[in-house]
Amino acid sequence: EQYVTVEPVATRSGSRMLEKNGDMTPFLDIEEMGEIPETDQPKFTKLSYSITDYAGLLPLSNTLLQDTDQAIMTYVAKWFVKKSVATRNSLILAILDGLKKVEFKGLDDIKKTLNVTLDTAISAGAIIMTNQDGFNYLDQLKDADGKYLLKDIPSEPTNKMLFGRRVVVISNKVLKTKAGKAPVIVGDLKEAVVLFDRQQQSIDYTNLAAGSFETNTTKV
Template sequence: MNKELRELLAKLEQRKIEVRSFLAQDKTKEAEEMMDEVRSLQAKAKMLQELENEERGNLGSGEELGGRNTDLEKREDSELEREYQSIFLRGLRRQGVTADMRSIVQEYERRAVMNEGETNPAIPAGDSHLLVPKDIQTQILTFMRSQHSDLGEYVNEITVGTLSGSRVLESMDDMTEFPIIEEYGPIPEIDNPKFQNIEYKVKKRGGILPLTNELLADSDQNLVAYITNWIGRKAIFTRNMQIIRLLKTLPKQDLANFGDIKSVLNVGLDPSISNTSTILTNQDGYNWLDQLVDSQGRPLLQPDITQAGGYLYKGRRIVVVANKQLPSDTVNGKAPIIIGNLKELIVLFTRKFFELASTKEGGDAWRRDTTEFRAIMRNDIKIWDPGAAIFGQLDITDEV
């Protein structure tokens, strides 16, 4: 979007605000006169947008010019990203947001395509209920991937662009072979029902982070790093608890000893599931497993060379969750141990973007002389194939 069009859209937005102000004062005549200008500005903006699109289309004719057009769009996107991130940080610091800045926000959200549904494109000055910029989103996701405690790594995460919908999935247990097709013959239907329709409805989840005004006045880099770390950790913990709550709904199976664990891997699960399984347990269960040795005194768990501090059993990764998140049954001396392919078991539907809002007046911000941040994420979680994992209750009372 060029500067002329951006300025025009900013002026159009300001005139709309004035119309609403006249209507609120019952000044219908003044509102109608202002609406004439609004309509004129809308028509001019439409024509400028058409001209810009046509110019881009002309640049795109021919292979060489097409390359130039792509480079131009990349430069525009990069410039827009920088401008938007600057406005985003101004909003977080509760600094004024001008009409021209609001037009940049609108353009950024239009290009982002996946608007979270709660972002108000006509934000008042100083408001910051905005999509987190792409570069900062990337930093958050990179941080999350670097944390070995994120259970979201082990489930099937699907990014969705709508607040509700469905996906048709075929589980390994129900999968059928492709039938033979004769030459010029029709393709026969595969046995039904084999596909499962899973509906989702993403829910809004959010948390509050109070920041001192001294930290808020720090450099952009330090502020972004602090927020990235906080959002990443909160998002990991939130997803972990969602996954754990869903795991607890599985039927429980008593495992008296290590032989029972091997039986689950050998015959309790389909081979295609078993070969790609993880062994998820808590600290108590891991402590018990870590002390297992063979007849020659060698540990049964082997170091995972792909993950520092990680361990494997026959190629299956051992995933450890804190006792406080996945507690043991201390009365009966049993530790939870979930064996299976969690990507086949659980589907996590997630919206791509986080949102951030800040206030100096609401909540406890005024009393503490701080600025409060509200982070918002949206997701939903469902069981896909309940046969893809077994929730074992491991007896850890016996000596290993």
């Protein structure tokens, strides 16, 4: 989520006007005391959104809760936060997975993507996202002098960069290797994905409704 654009919204549906990346034409020159001509307009596109609810029901034994009520509910609250993160990750990755794919046969293809395929404005803010398998491959590459190609980020010695761009590593469980090929996502994800967030998350429970009373459970 931290790598895409997050747009807080207050309603369940609506739209936002976003500026499209396009060719920027220069100002025209004018004669002294000459009339200033109209310039071209920024180009906008309308992006509609519709908030969808996601939820899950977790039954807990009342006997267990009576023994360790506070500890169990605290654990469950943290567990639901992890589920929320996993849900958002799956939605973001589903959009990225739907984009056109190309095969990277080596580092030259990644370099060409940064140099040519992406607009310079996008390339400047690009990251290189991959999973553990992809990172393991990149992390073992060396130049002719035997020096590793991945470099430490000076202020963050545990993080790496390639061609001056941050390398972001995602768990294999989340970003999967398919048919022996590790995924590599190159670009500025804030320009690719917008997450509309109504910022309404809640945890509630009952020990009477939803069949809880009959089964002596509390459903969260």
